[in-house]
Amino acid sequence: METPRIRKVVVAMSGGVDSSVAAALLVEQGYDVVGMMLRLWSEPGKEDLNRCCTPDAMMMARRVAAKLGIPFYVIDVREKFREWVVGAFIQGYMAGMTPNPCLVCNRRIRWGVLLQQALSLGAEWLATGHYARIIQDERGQFLLLRGLDTSKDQSYVLSVLGQEELRHTLLPIGEFTKPQVRDLARKFGLPVAERSESQDLCFLAGEDYRDFLMRHAPEVIRPGLIVNRRGEVLGEHKGLAFYTIGQRKGLGIATSQPLYVVDKDIRQNLLVVGPQEDLGKRVLHAAPVNWILGEPPAEQFRAQVKIRYTASPLDATVVVETPQQVRVEFDQPVRDITPGQRAVFYQDDIVLGGSMIISTSMR
Ligand SMILES: Nc1ncnc2c1ncn2[C@@H]1O[C@H](COP(=O)(O)OP(=O)(O)OP(=O)(O)O)[C@@H](O)[C@H]1O
Numbered sequence: 607m608e609t610p611r612i613r614k615v616v617v618a619m620s621g622g623v624d625s626s627v628a629a630a631l632l633v634e635q636g637y638d639v640v641g642m643m644l645r646l647w648s649e650p651g652k653e654d655l656n657r658c659c660t661p662d663a664m665m666m667a668r669r670v671a672a673k674l675g676i677p678f679y680v681i682d683v684r685e686k687f688r689e690w691v692v693g694a695f696i697q698g699y700m701a702g703m704t705p706n707p708c709l710v711c712n713r714r715i716r717w718g719v720l721l722q723q724a725l726s727l728g729a730e731w732l733a734t735g736h737y738a739r740i741i742q743d744e745r746g747q748f749l750l751l752r753g754l755d756t757s758k759d760q761s762y763v764l765s766v767l768g769q770e771e772l773r774h775t776l777l778p779i780g781e782f783t784k785p786q787v788r789d790l791a792r793k794f795g796l797p798v799a800e801r802s803e804s805q806d807l808c809f810l811a812g813e814d815y816r817d818f819l820m821r822h823a824p825e826v827i828r829p830g831l832i833v834n835r836r837g838e839v840l841g842e843h844k845g846l847a848f849y850t851i852g853q854r855k856g857l858g859i860a861t862s863q864p865l866y867v868v869d870k871d872i873r874q875n876l877l878v879v880g881p882q883e884d885l886g887k888r889v890l891h892a893a894p895v896n897w898i899l900g901e902p903p904a905e906q907f908r909a910q911v912k913i914r915y916t917a918s919p920l921d922a923t924v925v926v927e928t929p930q931q932v933r934v935e936f937d938q939p940v941r942d943i944t945p946g947q948r949a950v951f952y953q954d955d956i957v958l959g960g961s962m963i964i965s966t967s968m969r
Contacts (some may be wrong), residue, residue: 611862611899612636612638612782613637613638613730613731614637614638614639614640614727614728614729614730615632615637615638615639615724615728615729615730615732615733615776616639616640616641616642616720616723616729616731616732616733617629617639617640617641617642617676617732617733618633618642618643618716618720618727618732618733618734618735619642619643619667619671619678619722620643620646620658620662620663620667620735621642621643621662621664621667621670621798622663622666622735622789622798623667623735623788623791623796623798624735624736624737624779624787625667625734625735626666626667626670626735626777626791626796627735627778627779627782627790627791627794627796627799628733628734628735628777628778628779629641629670629672629674629676629778630790630791630796630935631672631778631790632733632776632778632793633674633675633676634794639674639676640676640677640678640679640729641667641670641671641674641676641677641678641679641722642678642679642680642681642723642724642726643659643663643664643667643678643679643680644658644659644680644681644683644687644715644716644719644720645659645680645681645682645683645684646658646659646683646684646687646691646711646808646809647659647684647687647688647692647717647808647809648684649771649809649811650754657940658808658809659680661786664680665728666797666798667916669797670796670797670798673794673795673796673797673920673936681706681719681720681723681752683715683719683720686714686719687711687714687715687762687809690710690711690714690715690750691710691714691715691809692707692809692822693708693709694707694710695707695710695807696819696822696826698946699819699821699823699826699846699847699865700826701826701872701946702846702870702872702945703944703945703946704850704944704945704946704947705946705947706914706915706946706947706948707765707809708763708807708915709763709765709766709948712763712764712766712767713766713767714731716734717732717766717767717771717775718961719743721771721774721775721887722861724774725774728925728967729775730786731774731775731776732774732775732776733775733776733777733778734775734777734955735778735779735780736753736760736761736763736764736777736780737753737754737755737758737759737760737761737775737779737780738750738752738753738759738760738761738764738777738778738957739749739751739752739753739754739761739781739955740772740775740776740780747769747899748772748773748898749881749899749957750764750765750767750772750898750956750957750958751780751955751956751957752952752957753777753779753780753954754780754782754783755783755784755808757784758783758784759956761950761952762912762915762948762950762960763915764957765845765898765948765950765957765959765960766895766896766953766960767896767898768896768897768898768900769898769899769900772898788948795901798871800804800934814933816848819847826845826847827845827847828845828846828849828875829842829843829844829845829877830842830843830845830846830874830875830876830877831876831877831878832857832859832877832878832879833877833878833879834865834867834874834878834879834880834943835878835880835884839905840859840861840865841859842858843857843877845867846870846872846875846877849867849870849877850866850942850944851868851869851870851942851943851944851945852866852867852883852885852941852942852944853866853867854866854867857879859879863881864881864882865879865880865881866879866880866882866884867879867882868884868885868919870955885941885942886937886939886941887936887939887940887943887967888935888936888938888940888965888967888968888969889933889934889935889936889966889967889968889969890913890932890933890934890936890940890949890963890965890967891931891932891933891934891963891964891965891966891967892931892932892934892949892961892962892963892964893930893931893932893961893962893964894916894930894931894961894962895926895930895931895932895959895960895961896959896960896961897928897929897958897959898957898958898959899958901929902924902926902929902932902958902959903953903958905925905926906923906924906925906926907923907924907953907958908921908922908923908924908952908953909921909922909923909924909951909952909953909958910922910951910952910953910963911924911934911936911949911950911951911952912949912950912952913940913943913944913947913949913963914944914947914948919952920936920937920938920940921936921937921938922934922935922936922937923935924951932949934949934951943963943966944961945964945965945966946962946963947962947963948960948961948963949961949962949963
């Protein structure tokens with residue numbers, strides 16, 4: 607009699623609650639589970655502070671793997687992370703954008719290097735502790751859905767994935783809420799049940815991103831002039847990277863009417879400010895686009911669009927100008943659309959795709 611083949615899955619373990627519970631669920635479901643942790647970043651003297659891969663996090667992941675009786679490996683990808691992820695972060699600021707490095711990390715490191723490593727080990731899937739879901743539709747296509755716990759939903763950062771990646775991905779905790787995941791951690795007796803949530807970028811080590819830029823890419827920080835739309839000089843800025851669109855505080859200019867950052871003129875190194883009315887934009891232009899199904903659903907479609915990870919979805923019409931370029935027309939003017947961030951298109955729970963915001967316009 608043929609014995610059923612046990613199917614292998616590599617779990618990306620960070621030492622946190624979510625990926626630990628993901629590993630435990632897969633072990634419980636009978637998969638052949640291998641734990642892998644990525645060493646992404648370390649800075650001399652700050653090893654204990656960097657959120658990812660601190661000695662503490664590594665020990666935690668190792669203890670969870672031991673508790674579950676699964677093999678555990680650490681993969682050193684620090685050079686690639688520095689070049690691709692931190693490099694893109696610095697380049698983004700140099701171009702006057704506000705980049706989201708987690709998206710580059712997901713695309714190139716987790717679903718690049720790590721997925722390849724998993725497949726070459728004979729695994730069929732890479733599993734992570736993201737709050738999102740993957741289902742197959744009646745045509746066999748893989749759909750990416752929001753996590754059931756909408757307050758924790760991480761589908762935004764997975765909008766860089768395509769069919770090939772989704773085919774080889776399992777998201778075991780996407781069906782649970784965070785409190786349920788913590789209960790599961792306790793049920794499985796995992797030493798991580800009470801570990802706190804991580805927030806900021808993993809390589810910042812609690813440091814402000816501006817200080818990080820000053821240390822790693824001082825050339826990005828070039829002081830210049832603050833002007834209004836008419837080009838009148840109102841003050842001086844410390845470097846465009848220090849400001850974000852919509853910012854009001856910290857401009858250091860005294861006027862009777864509150865002024866906001868409404869634009870950055872990279873070529874001339876000018877920070878453009880204006881009254882609140884200047885902030886609302888109806889249209890954003892974005893490229894290149896990742897369509898989850900490989901192509902857009904239509905030449906033009908209605909969607910709910912998120913303009914950053916923590917933003918609420920807003921009603922809009924997405925116009926596909928070329929398969930790699932879209933304009934998004936919002937029903938209402940939107941404040942704080944920030945070039946460099948990602949626009950992600952949803953229809954209810956389904957992620958249709960996402961694209962980097964390049965610019966904004968009134969129409
Ligand atoms: N250093 C790492 N090595 C391997 N996988 C990682 C690493 N950091 C994050 N991941 C994977 O990516 C998922 C999402 O990462 P995120 O930064 O949101 O999680 P976290 O808060 O650090 O930890 P967790 O999700 O495990 O509680 C994790 O659940 C884990 O599967």
